[in-house]
Amino acid sequence: MSKQNALARIERGALRVLGDNGRWKARFEIGSESSDRVYRVSFDTAQGCWVCSCMGCIRHGQCKHLTAMGLQGRKHGRDLEWIQHFQLQG
Numbered sequence: 001m002s003k004q005n006a007l008a009r010i011e012r013g014a015l016r017v018l019g020d021n022g023r024w025k026a027r028f029e030i031g032s033e034s035s036d037r038v039y040r041v042s043f044d045t046a047q048g049c050w051v052c053s054c055m056g057c058i059r060h061g062q063c064k065h066l067t068a069m070g071l072q073g074r075k076h077g078r079d080l081e082w083i084q085h086f087q088l089q090g
């Protein structure tokens, strides 16, 4: 799947799309399946990976939210394809 298609799919599944903000690219919000919590997902250009604000991602560097969208968290290291997509220094 191309990165553009992946972003389009993410945006369809998002509660709210927030766009880029400096270090954090392609920010969006998703709802918890089990509560009314809202989590924020973005590509962190400083770490070179996707981050989610849920506890699972903070503790483990990957969470079910990222996994469901086919995105890699810190646990898997820098994601060169997405770094290139955002035209960052690899």
Ligand SMILES: [Zn+2]
Pocket: 039, 052, 053, 054, 055, 056, 057, 063, 064, 065, 066
């Ligand atoms: Zn999460």
